[in-house]
Amino acid sequence: MCLAVPGEVVAIEGNKAKVSFSGVFRSVDLSLVAGVKVGDYVLVHAGCAIQVVPPDEARETIQLFSEVFGDDEH
Amino acid sequence: MCLAVPGEVVAIEGNKAKVSFSGVFRSVDLSLVAGVKVGDYVLVHAGCAIQVVPPDEARETIQLFSEVFGDDEH
Amino acid sequence: MNGKIRLAEGGGGEATASLIRELFWSRFRHPQLLRGNDAAVLEHAGGRLALTTDAFVVTPWRFPGGDIGRLAIAGTVNDLTMMGAAALGLTAAFIIEEGFDKSDLEQIAASMAAAAAEAGVDLVAGDTKVVRKGEADGIFITTTGVGTIAPGVRLGGELARPGDRVLVTGTLGDHGAAILLAREELGLSGALQSDVAPLNRLLLPLVGEYPGAIRVLRDPTRGGLATTLNEIARQSGVAIRLREAAIPVRPEVRGLTELLGLDPLYLANEGKALLVVAPEAADAILAALRRQPRGSRAAEVGEVLAGNAGLVSLVTASGGERIIPLGSGEQLPRIC
Amino acid sequence: MNGKIRLAEGGGGEATASLIRELFWSRFRHPQLLRGNDAAVLEHAGGRLALTTDAFVVTPWRFPGGDIGRLAIAGTVNDLTMMGAAALGLTAAFIIEEGFDKSDLEQIAASMAAAAAEAGVDLVAGDTKVVRKGEADGIFITTTGVGTIAPGVRLGGELARPGDRVLVTGTLGDHGAAILLAREELGLSGALQSDVAPLNRLLLPLVGEYPGAIRVLRDPTRGGLATTLNEIARQSGVAIRLREAAIPVRPEVRGLTELLGLDPLYLANEGKALLVVAPEAADAILAALRRQPRGSRAAEVGEVLAGNAGLVSLVTASGGERIIPLGSGEQLPRIC
Amino acid sequence: MSIDLQEVIARIRADYGAMRCKLMEVCGTHTNAIRRAGIHRQLPAGIRLLSGPGCPVCVTGSGYIEQAISLSREPGLVIASFGDLLRVPGNSGSLAEARAAGAKVRVVYAPQDAVALAEQHPDAQIVFLAVGFETTAPAIALAVRAAAAAGLANFSILPSLKVLEPAMRSLLAGGGLQIDGLIAPGHLGVITGAAGYAFLPREYRLPTVVTGFRPAELWLGIAALLKQIAKGESRLENMYPQAVTEQGNLAARELMAAVFAPEDAEWRGLGTVSGSGLGLAQAYRDYDARCKFGLAEIASREPAGCRCGEILLGRAEPEECPHFDAACTPEHPVGPCMVSAEGSCAAHFYYRSRGGEG
Amino acid sequence: MSIDLQEVIARIRADYGAMRCKLMEVCGTHTNAIRRAGIHRQLPAGIRLLSGPGCPVCVTGSGYIEQAISLSREPGLVIASFGDLLRVPGNSGSLAEARAAGAKVRVVYAPQDAVALAEQHPDAQIVFLAVGFETTAPAIALAVRAAAAAGLANFSILPSLKVLEPAMRSLLAGGGLQIDGLIAPGHLGVITGAAGYAFLPREYRLPTVVTGFRPAELWLGIAALLKQIAKGESRLENMYPQAVTEQGNLAARELMAAVFAPEDAEWRGLGTVSGSGLGLAQAYRDYDARCKFGLAEIASREPAGCRCGEILLGRAEPEECPHFDAACTPEHPVGPCMVSAEGSCAAHFYYRSRGGEG
Ligand code: SF4
Ligand code: SF4
Ligand SMILES: [Mg+2]
Ligand SMILES: [Mg+2]
Ligand SMILES: [Mg+2]
Ligand SMILES: [Mg+2]
């Protein structure tokens, strides 16, 4: 349900941003996310930014893994 | 001014005829020529029969040639 | 180059020739390309190879007497034949419009197979592309042929000499007339059929039998006999004079061209060849052609003259003479 | 056969394969056609000839890194190269839509000439047709190539053996991604470029240098690496296993495919080859490739396995394994 | 019984070998038929054949073509035209070029085929380019009447129909046209009758012969005309009685009178000639594309240096034009006389002998 | 700091090697990501992964496709659609087939691109096929609002938007769905917030973990879910906090509330679920293609023998369908689950090992 991809905001004009997906650019609507600045990463679905995400999402995952496994029941 | 070609009427339906130009057929409007029958030759211009012509037009020409030259002034 | 491509620039006449000169000859300098024959001749270790390609875009794709599939095979086999080459193999590349009927495609494939069998040639490689609805006119087929030329065979548009005779293998204009007949918008009908056929079995034996005597072999396709003779006259630097009374034209083709104000000499043929032959062999070659079913209406229609390089003329039935110029593109029906 | 031709049937995947089988293989029985390689090999008195044809219909005709003209030359040179054949000559047949800009046509001709010069090959014959406005999508070019295969060279999709290694000459998906980028309707931009290039100068010397060790050479064009490997696995009756981590893909191509929900393994390449090579020669060949500019990002991406004939699989970066099936036609951007 | 045409020609050459005169035909089909038969080269050197204003394509002003082109660019509108009109240059280009740029232009054989097109495509507006003389006007009148009878709201014509007599009068009135005899158009005569040409010998003392189009018929007409000239006569002779009657086709003339009404018309080379054109009669105004689409008149602009106007009047030969066979060829026509294979310039281009015939 | 995913997987395999349970994901992108990462083959044999009703393409009824196809045949009308919808079979064929037969169907990446199409082609009617869940609905709402702001009279949508919660309730209410844990869709959660899934453990005692889509994120979610199951817990855990907040995207939800209104919706396999769809709110009814073009509802007809419905519910595996890999392949899909690469049947077809994995 719903392919969404993070990309880096490289320019903003009104409620539209130019977003880079590893160097491929697409115009993205920013209406649904507040306070986005150039350099931010946004999660984009169907041409709309739906969330601002941290540049290194993996860190959170690693953190959570250690929580899951850190639990010593097994 | 105005390419017109004689063709043979091979079928008639209402004011339209199927006309054969040496075996190539085209629907031709007969509204402007009265009393055309199958077997007649008509002179066709832009899809319209404009005249009924004798099957052997050359005869007339030959006749007229002899008139022109039959005159003995030269 | 400015402006936009016009339909006339694909008509095979002067417009096509000048487009090709400006666009390609200026950039691709291979001597075979510049020669302008039906096929290129490549020398290599194993002898001479002929190579020819043509895109077939005929509308409608099915017409009395054939279809685009038969045309694509016959056209390429004939271009090899015109160089005296026996086909080693043929390739076919299809561009098909989305939504084209598969049963029609099957019919086209079947008629390609039948034509290939008739000619005794093999299809050895192919390609199929499908483009969006509205981005092609049903189907286009490009066939390419490679063939071997026997040692000693030398044919080419540049080899006509004064005194040579011009033969045709049969009636002229049948294919072009059949296509006009098949176009619904003109409202024509009749029993007229395209002549589309491979000519290798008719002509290759003669090429072997009369070495040197057959100077030029050409299939007068797009642009018809008139255009092809103009090309030969230019390539060889000679004049060519036709005799109107000797040119075989079917009555139906005559009727259709008179009705539309066209000239059968400019209508395409797809199962006819013209030969320029040495005068001393003309009668024998003509007789040999006439012995074959596909050559039964062969005729000597003119001769090659010195002087007036590039000029093609015709002596009319009433003894007048007129120039037969290179056509200028699209054949448009005339009212006047 | 019933129904209508779908776009997917030109996509190079299973749909195309089955159309071709049903339509052509049932009627044209030449063993070379049935083999399904990039080019047919014809034996004749002077040795072996390779013959290949392809219709180029790319939309848009101009794209980052090239245009249809460069593509048409490179594509055909590459198909000859994949058979180990050196081009004797190329032909080109143009189908042009009425109204096409002549200056654009000039640009296409110029880039064909430049690509031919880069590859050191000659265009020796051509054909130009113009169709009515609305009956083609700007321009289509069919190129055909004939080449000679040196004695002893034997390459073919049927020659892969268990234990062999799979190499690619560089990053994958660049051409397909560039085309998607060039399609206005997707609203994408970026510096990404097609890889379109002739590969004969990169690969033919290697074919000569490693006789027997290079089993298969293929250019993974339409349908991408995935489709090409599936064909080889079927032709040779082997399995092929890729390592995801080893497959070179540019970040931009990765970004574009993630955005549109596509897979770079199914995107077309027009300047890359894949090689199946004997294990003992793999390192040397890889090193030789990497010494050339066009091979600098060459990589060993997988190996050939016995059993599971026809199966292509991939070991993921996270150690999982999945099947890489033959693609099913048109690559449609996904929302989900 | 048959004619030995060679003998006929030999006799004419013998009889009139020393004669010096100018004959004019005013019918494009005559121009073409004469050239195709090679008659120019067979006539004695002193007899010159001129081509007058008789090809509908040649006499159509460039402003009309321009109107058609601007119409052809309307979305949903399809132009239906006779084939030969497509290559005629307007002010900005030809209809063939407009088609190449995306305009919908369909070639039809008959005006009624354009009506059928309108019936088959109810969502498109079909505009038929109504060019021609009296021969063609009845066929167009039938088409308009058929469209009206069917109540077709998507068919109209862009009229540029012409009538010969006022144009001939305007030509001859000035006295600038110096010809010794007229070969009168055979097919136009089928409609108007031979009587339609009677004013020429009567009022202008111009020897006039109506002829057909076959080589024998053309030679017959020329022989009769030369004979009149030689004898100092100026009569109307009908040498095509198989097709041309004294009164012509009355049904056709009545139909034209019902559907059309005279209007002033522009002739390339002649300028505007009062009453020399046919517009639609009041009852058929709904079928006039000029009204329907509110078309503004567009002034004709003849290409710089083109001498078509003078050539149509017999005042210049194509070879005297600086563009002839240089900037202007059938491939890239500058003026309308080069466009149609029957235009005087095209006829000269195609059928001249490189050895010298003009 | 980085994860050695191999070690993680080895640990999960060790920890849960003997466990027997069924996990379900209800997101097509999850289905696909799991298959692409090869996770099926790495899980212990007793742990089965089912794909629930989460691919918008799979749950769209064939009647809707049929409506779109019938619209696509209207002259002057252009259908704009996400690419994956094109191959979905309706009752009579797919949109791709309609396009092959001449219908104008354009693939767009974003709903707003369809609005731009309408602006560029004022003479065409653009109808956007509005399919999707809560993730996609806001983007479509933005497009509708933009069209309304621009006063575009030639843009409309054919709504088939769905909301997850009522469908999950309908699934679970019957008790027919026997699963041990749910992998909750990460991107849908971005809009609804993790809170949107709280009813699952709370009301249905279903262990529920929100996860992302990268292999590590998927393994993380699975590990958390297995741990809950092993411990006999049923909690909501958000393992994708980088993107999914507790309350989700409020701006998006407000926009949806303004532009859309709940309506009953048909789900393939579930039938009609009350309040599970989104239609246009009264203020935006002008943009509803159903009203604008007076479309009659078309009943869905699932292809005979297709078990997509049961498969979506986790009641059958694709391999149990008699058509699977016989009449039904990605090349010639019979049911919608074979159409999208994310459909359960296609995923099974593509990613199964020939050696056996189901
Ligand atoms: S040669 Fe061309 S420019 Fe000169 S008068 Fe004739 S048509 Fe006009
Ligand atoms: S295999 Fe095909 S027919 Fe069977 S359930 Fe899946 S989609 Fe339906
Ligand atoms: Mg050729
Ligand atoms: Mg065609
Ligand atoms: Mg190919
Ligand atoms: Mg079409």
Ligand SMILES: [Mg+2]
């Ligand atoms: Mg030829």
Ligand SMILES: [Mg+2]
């Ligand atoms: Mg090839």
Ligand SMILES: [Mg+2]
């Ligand atoms: Mg294209």
Ligand SMILES: [Mg+2]
């Ligand atoms: Mg050719």
Ligand SMILES: [Mg+2]
């Ligand atoms: Mg187009």
Ligand SMILES: [Mg+2]
């Ligand atoms: Mg290849």
